[in-house]
Amino acid sequence: MSADALIDIRGVTKTYGAGETAVHALRGVSLRVEAGEYVAVMGSSGSGKSTLMNILGCLDVPTRGEYFLDGSNVAGLSEDQQALVRGRKIGFIFQSFNLIPRTTALANVELPLTYAHLRRAERRTRANRALELVGLSDRADHRPNQLSGGQQQRVAIARALATGPRILLADEPTGNLDVHSTDEVLGMFDELNAEGRTVVVITHENDVAARARRLIQVADGRIVLDEVTR
Amino acid sequence: MSPRDLFGAALRGLSANKLRSLLTVLGVSIGVGAVIVLVAVGNGSGKAVQSRLEAMGTNLLTVSTTGGGGGFARGQAGPSAQQYALTLDDVAALADRRLAPDVASVAPVMTSSGTATNGDTSYTINQVIGTTPAYLPATNTPVGTGQSFTQQDVDSAERVIVLGQTTATELFGRAQTAVGQTVKLGAVDFVVRGVLASKDSTGFNDPNATAIVPISTLRATQAGYGALSQIVVQAADKDRVDLAQAEVTQLLTARHQVPATTTSPFRITNSAQILQTSQDTAATFTALLATVAAISLVVGGIGVTNIMLVTVTERTREIGIRKALGARRRTILGQFLIEATLLSLIGGAVGVAAALIMTQFQLAGVTPVLVPSSIALALGVSAAVGLFFGSMPAHRAAGLRPIDALRHE
Ligand SMILES: Nc1ncnc2c1ncn2[C@@H]1O[C@H](COP(=O)(O)OP(=O)(O)OP(=O)(O)O)[C@@H](O)[C@H]1O
Ligand SMILES: [Mg+2]
Numbered sequence: 275m276s277a278d279a280l281i282d283i284r285g286v287t288k289t290y291g292a293g294e295t296a297v298h299a300l301r302g303v304s305l306r307v308e309a310g311e312y313v314a315v316m317g318s319s320g321s322g323k324s325t326l327m328n329i330l331g332c333l334d335v336p337t338r339g340e341y342f343l344d345g346s347n348v349a350g351l352s353e354d355q356q357a358l359v360r361g362r363k364i365g366f367i368f369q370s371f372n373l374i375p376r377t378t379a380l381a382n383v384e385l386p387l388t389y390a391h392l393r394r395a396e397r398r399t400r401a402n403r404a405l406e407l408v409g410l411s412d413r414a415d416h417r418p419n420q421l422s423g424g425q426q427q428r429v430a431i432a433r434a435l436a437t438g439p440r441i442l443l444a445d446e447p448t449g450n451l452d453v454h455s456t457d458e459v460l461g462m463f464d465e466l467n468a469e470g471r472t473v474v475v476i477t478h479e480n481d482v483a484a485r486a487r488r489l490i491q492v493a494d495g496r497i498v499l500d501e502v503t504r
Numbered sequence: 505m506s507p508r509d510l511f512g513a514a515l516r517g518l519s520a521n522k523l524r525s526l527l528t529v530l531g532v533s534i535g536v537g538a539v540i541v542l543v544a545v546g547n548g549s550g551k552a553v554q555s556r557l558e559a560m561g562t563n564l565l566t567v568s569t570t571g572g573g574g575g576f577a578r579g580q581a582g583p584s585a586q587q588y589a590l591t592l593d594d595v596a597a598l599a600d601r602r603l604a605p606d607v608a609s610v611a612p613v614m615t616s617s618g619t620a621t622n623g624d625t626s627y628t629i630n631q632v633i634g635t636t637p638a639y640l641p642a643t644n645t646p647v648g649t650g651q652s653f654t655q656q657d658v659d660s661a662e663r664v665i666v667l668g669q670t671t672a673t674e675l676f677g678r679a680q681t682a683v684g685q686t687v688k689l690g691a692v693d694f695v696v697r698g699v700l701a702s703k704d705s706t707g708f709n710d711p712n713a714t715a716i717v718p719i720s721t722l723r724a725t726q727a728g729y730g731a732l733s734q735i736v737v738q739a740a741d742k743d744r745v746d747l748a749q750a751e752v753t754q755l756l757t758a759r760h761q762v763p764a765t766t767t768s769p770f771r772i773t774n775s776a777q778i779l780q781t782s783q784d785t786a787a788t789f790t791a792l793l794a795t796v797a798a799i800s801l802v803v804g805g806i807g808v809t810n811i812m813l814v815t816v817t818e819r820t821r822e823i824g825i826r827k828a829l830g831a832r833r834r835t836i837l838g839q840f841l842i843e844a845t846l847l848s849l850i851g852g853a854v855g856v857a858a859a860l861i862m863t864q865f866q867l868a869g870v871t872p873v874l875v876p877s878s879i880a881l882a883l884g885v886s887a888a889v890g891l892f893f894g895s896m897p898a899h900r901a902a903g904l905r906p907i908d909a910l911r912h913e
Contacts, residue, residue, distance in 0.1 A: 333828055334907040354832050360906070361830015372825045372910070376520050388509050389830040433829070 281307040286339030301495035314483035317492035365434030369446035380414040404432040424455030514842035532851025535801030540859035542793035544872035550786025565737040589731030606748040611639035613734040627674040634722025642738035650683035650698025661720035665694035668714035805889035812897035824909025837902035844894020852886030
């Protein structure tokens with residue numbers, strides 16, 4: 275293990291609410307993920323997987339504990355710097371796709387590039403390339419409601435890829451997809467990981483987890499199993 | 505995010521809900537339009553009153569006696585009623601340059617009413633004025649056709665008459681044909697010398713329903729030898745009206761031996777003062793209208809806030825997605841602020857356009873006169889309204905934590 279892992283969380287807890295009704299979603303999680311790993315996170319419903327993922331993606335902050343991303347303490351970053359990290363280092367893929375409605379696939383993919391201050395022409399090229407990568411060049415002008423679930427998720431993946439982030443975080447990316455679409459998406463993850471990107475994927479499905487090389491089991495806010503599977 | 509991108513995002517946001525955006529724009533445009541139109545109406549009515557009063561002559565003093573003075577009520581017969589009655593000698597004294605250097609001309613006025621007939625046609629003239637030729641220039645009453653009577657006519661009490669427009673048309677059909685004809689006023693025949701040019705109404709009475717005759721003739725044939733009803737005094741200059749008024753007051757007080765302790769029995773109306781008063785009234789009126797309009801502008805602004813709040817709530821999830829993709833606080837803030845400002849600026853532009861069209865027409869009998877600064881003000885205010893009223897919802901949107909926004913149902 276190198277001194278600076280890409281993801282390094284130490285003793286992270288997350289508590290929602292306070293007093294009698296407090297929910298301890300994470301009860302002390304420490305985890306290191308090196309660059310280029312492919313990690314699957316499993317666990318029963320309500321065990322805290324999404325909570326963990328949101329913290330990893332700088333969408334949420336831990337109640338206690340520290341998070342070092344690429345060597346720097348996330349808690350020490352300003353709001354704008356965190357936005358920058360979300361935009362450039364991390365690509366998110368959600369179970370519910372989270373495409374912006376009434377906006378074309380191409381515009382959706384362009385969005386993170388816009389926030390990264392890329393010029394118009396450069397954005398166009400990169401977004402088109404990302405759409406090509408997920409095999410949806412012919413659907414660039416379609417709006418989310420004109421796309422199938424699998425196609426929407428592929429647009430979401432293209433969007434997550436567009437900025438060339440080092441980390442891909444996916445929270446049940448295949449939860450809403452059929453077997454065929456699941457295979458397509460997983461194939462893409464394999465390729466991305468082969469390119470050297472770090473992939474962390476939350477799943478309930480064993481065959482999804484089987485594609486990863488490391489499996490983490492979460493139960494009741496704690497990591498109960500952490501093993502290299504391949 | 506470049507301004508162009510922000511602008512594009514804002515436009516897409518607005519066009520996503522066209523009807524809603526349209527109604528909000530309508531609210532603002534009604535406010536802006538109301539400000540411009542109502543200010544123009546106020547301004548227009550002020551200008552109209554002003555020009556009518558100016559047509560009356562701004563250096564005019566009208567002297568009448570209240571008949572009062574210490575202890576005697578108005579109209580009550582008594583020694584003071586006699587004592588303070590205005591006479592032709594007063595007129596002569598006021599016309600004396602040495603006594604009243606700031607007075608240009610003086611004309612006595614006696615009024616009576618009577619029925620004029622031309623053959624079978626008769627017309628009741630509500631104001632027959634007996635005066636001297638000086639009356640016409642002093643009161644800014646030009647003769648339209650024919651001519652005025654002369655001082656000679658006054659001296660020899662000639663039976664000549666100058667008719668007002670209405671009187672002339674009522675009696676002779678067309679005003680032009682009246683000159684040279686004969687009119688019976690009471691039992692006396694008068695020769696029509698001229699017809700006055702038409703005058704705009706300044707009040708409820710038709711100023712054209714008049715007839716003017718030499719004062720000597722009126723006294724001999726109609727009104728007897730009582731007191732004058734008025735003396736009309738023209739100051740030598742617009743700026744010397746106050747001086748003239750002082751001289752008139754002093755002269756009359758001295759001539760009628762008014763005791764120093766009584767209030768002046770003479771009432772002198774100063775047309776410049778009336779003008780000033782009515783200008784003040786018009787300004788108040790305009791301010792009142794502007795206030796009403798400003799309220800509707802504020803209501804339009806609240807409409808913007810309301811719509812932006814709804815928009816932000818509706819698009820909370822979208823805001824979460826944008827933040828997850830790296831949007832900064834100020835990017836989100838900018839997008840919603842631009843949306844709000846666009847709404848109110850478009851509303852402002854529509855309001856200005858509507859106001860420009862509306863002010864081409866007479867509104868409530870007033871010809872509106874645009875005040876250019878009101879357009880600039882209304883546009884500026886509408887932009888400010890967008891920024892001000894839009895900033896609360898925009899800040900709310902920008903301040904959301906990404907995860908809270910994403911979880912929003
Ligand atoms: N905003 C919140 N407020 C209060 N409690 C919350 C909140 N978000 C999550 N929780 C609670 O935290 C716990 C962990 O939630 P989390 O979403 O991380 O579960 P999960 O492992 O992702 O479950 P699933 O597999 O069903 O998605 C749950 O008990 C949940 O009720
Ligand atoms: Mg979850």
